[in-house]
Amino acid sequence: MSDQLPAKDVDVLLAAAVAAPSMHNTQPWRFEVEGHVIDVYLDGSRTLPAEDPTGRAMRIAAGAATFNLRCAAEGLGYGTWFGLAPYPREEPDLLARIVLEPTAARDEELRDLAVQIPYRHTDRNPSDAIPLTEDVRVRLLRAAYAEGAELTWLGEDDVRAVLDLVLDADLREVHDWQRRAERAHWVGGLRTGDGVPSTALGPRAASYPSAVRDLGTRPTDRSRVERPFEKHPDLAVLSTEFDAPTDQVAAGAALERVLLAATRDGVSASFLNQPLEYDDLRRKVQRLTGAPGHAHMIIRFGHSRSHTGTDRRPVADFLPKEQS
Incomplete structure (x- = not known):
């Protein structure tokens, strides 16, 4: 196994991660990639101190990004092991650490959900009158x-x-x-x-x-x-x-x-x-x-299924300069 994740895989993984929803689409994440470990941090420049003073909504957004990353990893043939907010006192802005390793054991559910990532959008249009089954x-x-x-x-x-x-x-x-x-x-x-x-x-x-x-x-x-x-x-x-x-x-x-x-x-x-x-x-x-x-x-x-989504920043914007 290579010591580093291929750059093309990192691009796929992070593009999936940043497609997650966040309050007002602030995209309050930053990532650090070291070997086969991806750390998800809160980007303190994109918080909402008036509407989200405790940062709860931003941590929810980071969790959503982490889940997308796990799904995309399955699509690329990686298994994932992860910890959420592993060091809450020492590193409160470190919200998830994901370790990726190639594996033959597949999580078909995550792999299937990965296909849905580009199609998920917040839909503020009226729905039809048909209740969910x-x-x-x-x-x-x-x-x-x-x-x-x-x-x-x-x-x-x-x-x-x-x-x-x-x-x-x-x-x-x-x-x-x-x-x-x-x-x-x-x-x-x-x-x-x-x-x-x-x-x-x-x-x-x-x-x-x-x-x-x-x-x-x-x-x-x-x-x-x-x-x-x-x-x-x-x-x-x-x-x-x-x-x-x-x-x-x-x-x-x-x-x-x-x-x-x-x-x-x-x-x-x-x-x-x-x-x-x-x-x-x-x-x-x-x-x-x-x-x-x-x-x-x-x-x-x-059931309205709007296709009007919101844009995301380039993946390079979420990485340290030396990794982008």
């Missing part, structure tokens, strides 16, 4: 469980309760200029490489509150076309038993496994996370699941 719900629940998380499907009363919490969160934000300024920095307009361009915002909801998050901050974005969204959305809460940095990175891996499994089933997803940005509302969301733990994502599933 029970088989799909069970498959997505199992996908979360495989990475150590719980996916709880919400009943109609709980969906209404979530929308009430969305309203509460939005009202709190009205006078928070720091949050609005931070979002405007990353969302809207013509963007290449990172952030969320206006073309990916989707239509405005014709009623409020609705099970879609309107990220628009600019006047032109606030005046985009309105469309009705589904009256009975399929919402689920992704949670973990504990809430240490390791658990938050694991939640990101579970999130991406769920999203890729959904993509394979022809199901799209978007996020309704504004209540989770406030500690008291986050606890209320978790209580809706009927189980102890810590909520990390509120996910809306549907």
